[in-house]
Amino acid sequence: xxxxxxxxxxxxxxxxxxxSPDDDxxxxxxxxxxxxxxxxxxxxxxxxxxxxxxxxxxxxxxxxVSPMPVREAIRRVSAEGGLVVGANRRVWVxxxxxxxxxxxxxxxxxxxxxAAVRALPHIDRERLDRLxxxxxxxxxxLERGDVEAYMAGNHRFHFEIYAANPSRVLVPLIExxxxxxxxxxxxxxxxxxxxxxxDHHVNxxxxxxxxxSEALAAAIRADILEGMELIASSVLAAAPxxxxxxxRRRA
Amino acid sequence: xxxxxxxxxxxxxxxxxxxSPDDDxxxxxxxxxxxxxxxxxxxxxxxxxxxxxxxxxxxxxxxxVSPMPVREAIRRVSAEGGLVVGANRRVWVxxxxxxxxxxxxxxxxxxxxxAAVRALPHIDRERLDRLxxxxxxxxxxLERGDVEAYMAGNHRFHFEIYAANPSRVLVPLIExxxxxxxxxxxxxxxxxxxxxxxDHHVNxxxxxxxxxSEALAAAIRADILEGMELIASSVLAAAPxxxxxxxRRRA
DNA sequence: CTCGGATCAATGTGATCACAATTTCGCCGA
DNA sequence: TCGGCGAAATTGTGATCACATTGATCCGAG
Numbered sequence: 085x086x087x088x089x090x091x092x093x094x095x096x097x098x099x100x101x102x103x104s105p106d107d108d109x110x111x112x113x114x115x116x117x118x119x120x121x122x123x124x125x126x127x128x129x130x131x132x133x134x135x136x137x138x139x140x141x142x143x144x145x146x147x148x149v150s151p152m153p154v155r156e157a158i159r160r161v162s163a164e165g166g167l168v169v170g171a172n173r174r175v176w177v178x179x180x181x182x183x184x185x186x187x188x189x190x191x192x193x194x195x196x197x198x199a200a201v202r203a204l205p206h207i208d209r210e211r212l213d214r215l216x217x218x219x220x221x222x223x224x225x226l227e228r229g230d231v232e233a234y235m236a237g238n239h240r241f242h243f244e245i246y247a248a249n250p251s252r253v254l255v256p257l258i259e260x261x262x263x264x265x266x267x268x269x270x271x272x273x274x275x276x277x278x279x280x281x282x283d284h285h286v287n288x289x290x291x292x293x294x295x296x297s298e299a300l301a302a303a304i305r306a307d308i309l310e311g312m313e314l315i316a317s318s319v320l321a322a323a324p325x326x327x328x329x330x331x332r333r334r335a
Numbered sequence: 336x337x338x339x340x341x342x343x344x345x346x347x348x349x350x351x352x353x354x355s356p357d358d359d360x361x362x363x364x365x366x367x368x369x370x371x372x373x374x375x376x377x378x379x380x381x382x383x384x385x386x387x388x389x390x391x392x393x394x395x396x397x398x399x400v401s402p403m404p405v406r407e408a409i410r411r412v413s414a415e416g417g418l419v420v421g422a423n424r425r426v427w428v429x430x431x432x433x434x435x436x437x438x439x440x441x442x443x444x445x446x447x448x449x450a451a452v453r454a455l456p457h458i459d460r461e462r463l464d465r466l467x468x469x470x471x472x473x474x475x476x477l478e479r480g481d482v483e484a485y486m487a488g489n490h491r492f493h494f495e496i497y498a499a500n501p502s503r504v505l506v507p508l509i510e511x512x513x514x515x516x517x518x519x520x521x522x523x524x525x526x527x528x529x530x531x532x533x534d535h536h537v538n539x540x541x542x543x544x545x546x547x548s549e550a551l552a553a554a555i556r557a558d559i560l561e562g563m564e565l566i567a568s569s570v571l572a573a574a575p576x577x578x579x580x581x582x583r584r585r586a
Numbered sequence: 587c588t589c590g591g592a593t594c595a596a597t598g599t600g601a602t603c604a605c606a607a608t609t610t611c612g613c614c615g616a
Numbered sequence: 617t618c619g620g621c622g623a624a625a626t627t628g629t630g631a632t633c634a635c636a637t638t639g640a641t642c643c644g645a646g
Contacts, residue, residue, distance in 0.1 A: 159410045163410075163412075184503075187504035190449060190505075198441060251438050257442065260508065264504070
């Protein structure tokens, strides 16, 4: 049973997890920009859980700022698909369903290999070293069963590659996709643990070293497909909507 | 010579063309939403020209609203890539260059055929009729040399197809792409006229009638490639940056 | 005990104001 | 005539307030 976007749903205390005034989020620039990054980070790492309404004043109070910069940050995130505004004008973390998930996978497999290939010529020695470090940290996170560290590492690994290309067309599109499945993945991993996760990044690293475009594209595509289809088959088939799950898990 | 994003550039009177409080833009919903649609429309149809700064209060005054809803609209559009905010915090219509244009083409050819194929099963009789009407209006616009009508029709034709799919993943990505090359296309067409334009939509219509996914994908891909590469070869090669052109043309 | 309506709290929206940074323009000196 | 330099205007940003609307809460009628 799929619930509409702006139906009666159980409005609970403004926010679930912490929004994490985490580290590694730069503290310069306009306030609304800082709020934007914090909000984005909270979504990708699962600090904000699907099925819960996000209120302006609530977020503002949590972050210790006035509602004004939060308003702009929310507008920005919702433009990227990380949040949806109902006809109520109320803001939600969008629910996941099979169709949406399928389109996200498809869009990722279309765009990310392309972005990787275009970035390949720009990947220098230092970036490659950073990629290796990230890959190591991912292995550590997997062994320790640290879901959040794995997700952060995985994100950094992919975008450390794509960002080598200075152009800003493909990367924002891909960021938008990650922002959309991020919260969902978190809630899934939280239930499954890291046991099911495998590190496919070695193939990508080898392809980069060999400067092999096709191999790199194939590695990225395989990484996306195996990871996301694994999740899809093990979860989405059984529980089509993630909203109720999140709510139930909270109780 | 490519100019950086937020360099000294010639800040001229707030806005060039009219922002067009045009028709067919719904007048309900929150003010910031209306402003968003007007701003978007102005960008796609070329009402706002690249290389000119967009000021908050300027836009607000042109639209007869307070700066507040404009702020949110701009934040939203810039999140979609239709505007860029410099380190100055000043807002620009981004300049076009070969690399960016190439990535836009690539992203379009990757995403739009996919979106069309996924929409195909949902295209019913009424939608097909609307598509035929739009195609007719495009032919009329081409004969009359009406660039703006052609662009509007072309936009409507593509999204009338894609929007048949209720899911909201691929379509927003594609809208973002159109928003990015829209202003540029306008300035190009304005110089070339509609003589160089051909209507490739008939093949798409045939494919839809035949329910042929592959043919539809091919038609869309061909439409994108021929249209955009024609422009690229005839203009971008000669004048890599569109900023200066726009400014010069204004003088 | 259940249902329906009225009251009250909370939400998003928009306007206005103050402020600091930036840009622009006019002026003076070379 | 040209090149800085300082004043003034303009910009984006953030806060606060008022308001209409929506959601929750509570109370009483059945």
